[in-house]
Amino acid sequence: MSEQAMKSYDDLAPSATDKFRQRVLPFIVMIVLLAAIPLFDPSRTMNSLIAAMGINIVFALSYNMLLGRAGLLSFGHAVYFGLGGYAVLHAMNAIGAGSSGFWAGFPVFMLPVIGFGAGALAGVVIGWPSCKRSGVPFAMISLGVAELVASAGYMFGSIFGGEMGVTSDRMVGPRLFGLSMGPVEDIYWFIAFWTFLGTLGIYAFTRTPLGKMSEATRDNPERVQFVGYNPDRVRYLVFIFAGAFAGLAGGMSAVNYEIFTPESLSLAPSGLVLLMAYIGGIRYFTGPIMGAVLLTYMQSMLSDYSEAWLLYLGLLFIAIVMYAPGGVAGIVYGLLGILRRGGTDGVLARRAKQAAGVALAFTGLVILVEIAVRWSNGYGEVFEPFGLHLGIDTPLSWFLIAGFFAAGFGVLRMAREIEEGHG
Amino acid sequence: MTTPALSIRGLKKNFGPAEIICGVDLDLAPGERHAIIGPNGAGKSTLFNLISGLYQPTAGSVKLGDEEIVGLPPHVINRMGLSRSFQVSNIFANMSVRENVRCGVLYSLGHGYSFWRNVGNLHEVQRKTGEILESVGLLDKAQMPAALLSYADQRTLEIAITIAGGADVVLLDEPTAGMSHSETDRAVALIEKATAGKTLIIVEHDMGVVFNIADRISVLVYGQIIATGTPEEIRGDPRVREAYLGDGDEQQALAAAGDAQ
Numbered sequence: 183m184s185e186q187a188m189k190s191y192d193d194l195a196p197s198a199t200d201k202f203r204q205r206v207l208p209f210i211v212m213i214v215l216l217a218a219i220p221l222f223d224p225s226r227t228m229n230s231l232i233a234a235m236g237i238n239i240v241f242a243l244s245y246n247m248l249l250g251r252a253g254l255l256s257f258g259h260a261v262y263f264g265l266g267g268y269a270v271l272h273a274m275n276a277i278g279a280g281s282s283g284f285w286a287g288f289p290v291f292m293l294p295v296i297g298f299g300a301g302a303l304a305g306v307v308i309g310w311p312s313c314k315r316s317g318v319p320f321a322m323i324s325l326g327v328a329e330l331v332a333s334a335g336y337m338f339g340s341i342f343g344g345e346m347g348v349t350s351d352r353m354v355g356p357r358l359f360g361l362s363m364g365p366v367e368d369i370y371w372f373i374a375f376w377t378f379l380g381t382l383g384i385y386a387f388t389r390t391p392l393g394k395m396s397e398a399t400r401d402n403p404e405r406v407q408f409v410g411y412n413p414d415r416v417r418y419l420v421f422i423f424a425g426a427f428a429g430l431a432g433g434m435s436a437v438n439y440e441i442f443t444p445e446s447l448s449l450a451p452s453g454l455v456l457l458m459a460y461i462g463g464i465r466y467f468t469g470p471i472m473g474a475v476l477l478t479y480m481q482s483m484l485s486d487y488s489e490a491w492l493l494y495l496g497l498l499f500i501a502i503v504m505y506a507p508g509g510v511a512g513i514v515y516g517l518l519g520i521l522r523r524g525g526t527d528g529v530l531a532r533r534a535k536q537a538a539g540v541a542l543a544f545t546g547l548v549i550l551v552e553i554a555v556r557w558s559n560g561y562g563e564v565f566e567p568f569g570l571h572l573g574i575d576t577p578l579s580w581f582l583i584a585g586f587f588a589a590g591f592g593v594l595r596m597a598r599e600i601e602e603g604h605g
Numbered sequence: 606m607t608t609p610a611l612s613i614r615g616l617k618k619n620f621g622p623a624e625i626i627c628g629v630d631l632d633l634a635p636g637e638r639h640a641i642i643g644p645n646g647a648g649k650s651t652l653f654n655l656i657s658g659l660y661q662p663t664a665g666s667v668k669l670g671d672e673e674i675v676g677l678p679p680h681v682i683n684r685m686g687l688s689r690s691f692q693v694s695n696i697f698a699n700m701s702v703r704e705n706v707r708c709g710v711l712y713s714l715g716h717g718y719s720f721w722r723n724v725g726n727l728h729e730v731q732r733k734t735g736e737i738l739e740s741v742g743l744l745d746k747a748q749m750p751a752a753l754l755s756y757a758d759q760r761t762l763e764i765a766i767t768i769a770g771g772a773d774v775v776l777l778d779e780p781t782a783g784m785s786h787s788e789t790d791r792a793v794a795l796i797e798k799a800t801a802g803k804t805l806i807i808v809e810h811d812m813g814v815v816f817n818i819a820d821r822i823s824v825l826v827y828g829q830i831i832a833t834g835t836p837e838e839i840r841g842d843p844r845v846r847e848a849y850l851g852d853g854d855e856q857q858a859l860a861a862a863g864d865a866q
Contacts, residue, residue: 191735407679410712
C-alpha cells in the first residue's frame, strides 16, 4: 500500500478539543443545570414554569428540524404534539384501568415513548402527501392539515373528548426510579430527563448522514438529486422524525397537565411554536431553546402584568424578522463574538447605544399601550407604574410618551451616525 | 463493438410547440471524452437535462450501458453511475467545502438515508472526502464556507462534488465559463486528471478547451447534431463552418483553435 492510500485525513475533522467544547460540553452544562435547579428549592409557580419550558424546548427543537434544518415552513406542527399527547393520555388511562397485562406494567415515566411513536406514525401518514411538495405548497398543505385535524378533534368525541378534552390521572401503574409522579418534585425529574433526552436525540440527528442531507436539501434540492438522493424522501424522513419529537414533547405535556383538548391541535399552538423557533433563531441549534425559554416565560409571567402581552410578542417577532434574522441566539453569539475579539473597536459601545435607544423608545410605547388598553376597557382603571398616575387626560402621560420616544430615536440616530462615521 | 457507455437514440424534446431537441443520436465508447459545441440556444444544456433526468424527453431513448434511463428520476440515474455539473455554480452554499464534498461521497459509500450513524465516525467517508479534496487542490480550503470561495474555486468544488460519487459517466456543463486564461488552464488540467478513465461529455464554448480535451466533438445546431467527428474532421467540416457563420467570434475561435493544434 502506498503512503497515499494510507492517509486517513484525520486532521480534516475538528480537533478533539473543539469537538469536546462544541458537542460534549454544552450537554454537560445542561446536566449540571438540570441537576442544580432543585437545589434552589423553586416555588410551585417556578416549578410549573420550568416544566412548561422543558416541554416547549423539545417542541421548538422538533419544529426547527423542519424550519431551520430542512427549510420546511409548517403551520401545523402542533398536530403532532397534540396527537402524541392524546395517545399518551389514552395510554395513561389504560394503565389506570390495568385491564391488559401490557399497560398494567407500563410505567408512566416512560410514556413519552408512546408520544414519540404516535407522533412518528402521524408523520408517516400526513407526511406522505405533504412532503411531495416543498416551499409554499408545503406550507399551505400543513395549514390545511392543521385545520382538518383540529376540526376532526371536535368531531370524534370518543377519541378527543370534544370541547372538554381527555383527562387522566398520572399516579397510576408501576413506579420507575422510585417516583410516584404525584408531587411537582417528581414531575421535575420526569421533565428534566425527557428534556435532556429529547435535546440530545435531536442534536444527534443533525450529526447523521440523513441530518446532513436534510441541510443539503434545504440549501439546494436540485444538487441533492445528483449526489444520489431523492429530496422528497429526505424531506419525508425528516418530517417523520420532527413529528416523533413533537409527539415526545406532547407526551411530556400530557403527563404534566393530565389533560389535552382539541384546541391543542389547532393553528394557535402551531403559530406559537413557529414564534419560539424563529424568535430564538432558526440558524442555530440552541436558538429554539432560547426562544422556548423566553416565550414560555413571557406567556406565563408577562400575561400576569399586562393584558397586552400578545401585542408585545407580536412586536418582538416583527422586530426580529426585520432587524435580527439570527434571532436571540444570533444576538447572543454576535455579542459573545465581539467580546472575544476584545470589543475595542467601539462595536460594543455602538451596540450598547442601540440597546439603550430601543429600550427608551420601547418604554414610551409600553406607556402608550398600557394607557390605551385601560382607557379602552372603560372601567376607569388607570396605569400607575412606580406610583405615577398616568391617565389618558394627564399631561404627564403624553409628556413621558413623547419624551421616551424622542430620547429613544435620538439615541438610535446617534448610534447610526457613529456607524456611518466608521464606514 | 463493445457496449457504449452512453447511447442516445432519436431523442426529442418539445416545450409546447417549440422543438428544442429534434432527434439526437449519439454513442459514447467507454472512456471517451466527447465535447458538444454549438451556438447559443442550440439546446446543449437541454440535452444535458434530458440525459441526466431533470427533463423528460418527448420521445427517444437514452441508455446508460445496457439500461434504459429515460423516465427514471435524476437520483436513480445518478446512483446508476451518471453524474453531472451545472453551468452556474450549484453547490451547498451554507456548508463548508469539506461538507460539500462529503455530501457527494455519502451515498456512494452506502450511507444513504441512515439516521443511526454519526458522520464524524465514518472513517471511510472521511478518507474519501480527503482524497477528493486533495486531488482537486482544495484541501487547504476545506474548512472554508463554500459561499466564500472565489469563483474559480467554486467551479472546482462543483467538479469535486460531481466526481465524488465515483460515477463512470460524467457530464460537465461549461466548466470553464467565466474563468481567466490561467484559471482555465488549471481547470483543464484538473478535468483531465479527475475524469481519467471515465466517460466524459463536456459542453464548452472555449474552443481551446474543447480541442485540448476532446477525443470526439459533436456540433449541435438548432437541436440537431450536424456533425460528429475527431477534432480534425470537425475543423475541416464545411457544414460546421457554415453553422457558425454570422457568429464571427466563434468562427474565429474555431479557426484559431485549429491553427493552434
